[in-house]
Amino acid sequence: MARITAPSTEGDQATTVLDLDEDVVGCIAAYLDHKDIEQLRLTCKLFCLNLQRVFGSRFRHRHFIFTPYSMEAFVSMSAHPILGPWIESVAFGTYRIAGDPDIVVPGVTDHSPRQLSFTKQWEMLDLQKLRFNEQTQFIASRRHRELLTQALKNLMKHRRSIKLGTFDDIVSCTGDRLSFQAFSGLGSKRFYENTFLACRSRDSYETLGTLIKASRQASYPMEHLNVALHCGCRTQQYGCKHDWGKVSAWLNDFLTQSIADGTSLVMTVANRNSKELYINRDQRLIAFRGECLQPRSIRHCTDGFTNASFGRLGIAMYADEYQNIEISDCGVQWSPFIRFLTQHASTILTLRLQRMLFWNRTWSIPFLETALELPHLENLIMEEVFYYNNIDKELKFIVVGKKEWRGSKDIRSGLHDLIEQQTPSIPLDRNGGWIDEKVLRGASSLHSCR
Known part of the structure; x- marks a missing residue:
């Protein structure tokens, strides 16, 4: 019988995780939690380099709000040598804190969300007024536009053309002002927590206008624009609506300028009911999806497929x-x-x-x-x-x-x-x-x- 001998291992070294290829390490890291990747990158220089792609890719799609903390974080992220090059899309929330207590809670004594105590309600109102003043002053000073302009300039240094847009902060807003799903914007929880939610406190006009003005000020080629509107929710009793006339005027101005300059543009205007208008100027494509041609189309109470349906935006649509x-x-x-x-x-x-x-x-x-x-x-x-x-x-x-x-x-x-x-x-x-x-x-x- 032939003798079977084990191969000699003399001089061989056991393979460790440090010897693995970068692609293999990346596949392993894809199954790790974000915090685990952060810790793993701190263990050694090799892991720090090999995990850059996986770590940075988790920052591709970001949501921010117009508060000092959130916008300063965006500037820092855009300037970061690892995170900045990986950013693909950024959206900004339309929600604003209401300053009028009558808008937020119609009578503190006779309206108790979730049966909160009288003292707790007044504490929340005091906090709400404090944060309202902070947000109002921040926007009135145009500091949010300055920070956004700086962030766009940082992204240009990375040679990144990203998708910009707006998003609707409150995912689900019902009659109970405290019943809502989590805000998705960076810094939303720390800023909006323990405040009454007023469904009417949205400002798509200011948010969209800030994006367009900042991009022009930074000479940033905004080739992708995604506008999400808060329409079709069951909050009409609270006057929930966007000023579509002003929003459509901004969109019309933006599209008209793109037509005049002959620049590339992909623009999406949609609401939460999956009604969507999509324009791709490179492909010379316009798409109407999900009942946006019917009466009650992109916004409430429209007249079907007419200029009135799409507000001022219809002028540029017909001109292209x-x-x-x-x-x-x-x-x-x-x-x-x-x-x-x-x-x-x-x-x-x-x-x-x-x-x-x-x-x-x-x-x-x-x-x-x-x-x-x-x-x-x-x-x-x-x-x-x-x-x-x-x-x-x-x-x-x-x-x-x-x-x-x-x-x-x-x-x-x-x-x-x-x-x-x-x-x-x-x-x-x-x-x-x-x-x-x-x-x-x-x-x-x-x-x-x-």
């Missing part, structure tokens, strides 16, 4: 040139939508419709005829496009599943088929339903008697 138009999960009114298509008829190359609803059958035919007249349309994609029949009270499909047409000849043939399918053999009433045949015969015989 789009080659690709996408509509998904939307219901539309045909007349204003056709005006938009006609306005951009000379540039549209691709039209994509997904889960799109016409509120009336008679509205679908003018749309199909308008699409037929687009002179340069090269791609038409329709997926689950339907209309609502008021007579049967049910949805009727125009396109079942997904259909794609490429080239003008194929598109014209497909649209002619759809128009023929949708054109009724007997007239439709004004609600898009079939006219009863007996009524039709009666009207015909009355006409023949004349």
Whole structure:
């Protein structure tokens, strides 16, 4: 029997974690908690270098608020040699502390959130006034804009172009002013804790204006802008709303300047109900997602797909040139939508419709005829496009599943088929339903008697 001998280990050294490749160490670190990585980086120089990528990547998406602590932290982070180059997106909260106690608590004695004691409520109000004065003075002195400008200049030194935007601080705000999920902005807990939450205390206008002014002051190329609005929440009894007129004016000014300069821009305007307007100037793309074309679109009480729907922003939207138009999960009114298509008829190359609803059958035919007249349309994609029949009270499909047409000849043939399918053999009433045949015969015989 052959003798099996173990290989000699003389002179060999046991492999330690310090001998592992940087990629292997990074994979291990990906499963560690953030605090553990901080401690591990302090153990030796090798770990400090190897864990820079994993450590820095956890700071890619940051939320800040307009308070001294939060904004100074942003400046320090942007100047940091490890953290600064990893920042990809930064958003700023729209929430402001209300200074008027009547806004916050309508009568301290007769309104006790969570049955707080009378003394505790007054302590909270005193703290609220103190923090309100601090935040008001900080913003009035424009110190928040100065710090933001400095942070953007620091990021430019790292050659980083990041996404800037706003976010809605209060994730869930109900009738109980103390019932809310955690704020996500850095420094939010230490600043807003133990204060009454006033749902109406939001200022998207100031937040957005500060971003645009600071970027211009720093000569920072703001190519990505994400605006999150607090719309659609069940807080109307507290007057919860954004001043959409002012916000849309800022957006219109920003988009108009981008069009004039011919610069790149990706802009998203969305609210918590997943209604979203998306514009990508490099791709010449505009997308309407999640019912933003309906009445009550981006903001409350709008008039469908019109300039009024998008406030002042609609002016710049109509002025820009789009080659690709996408509509998904939307219901539309045909007349204003056709005006938009006609306005951009000379540039549209691709039209994509997904889960799109016409509120009336008679509205679908003018749309199909308008699409037929687009002179340069090269791609038409329709997926689950339907209309609502008021007579049967049910949805009727125009396109079942997904259909794609490429080239003008194929598109014209497909649209002619759809128009023929949708054109009724007997007239439709004004609600898009079939006219009863007996009524039709009666009207015909009355006409023949004349």
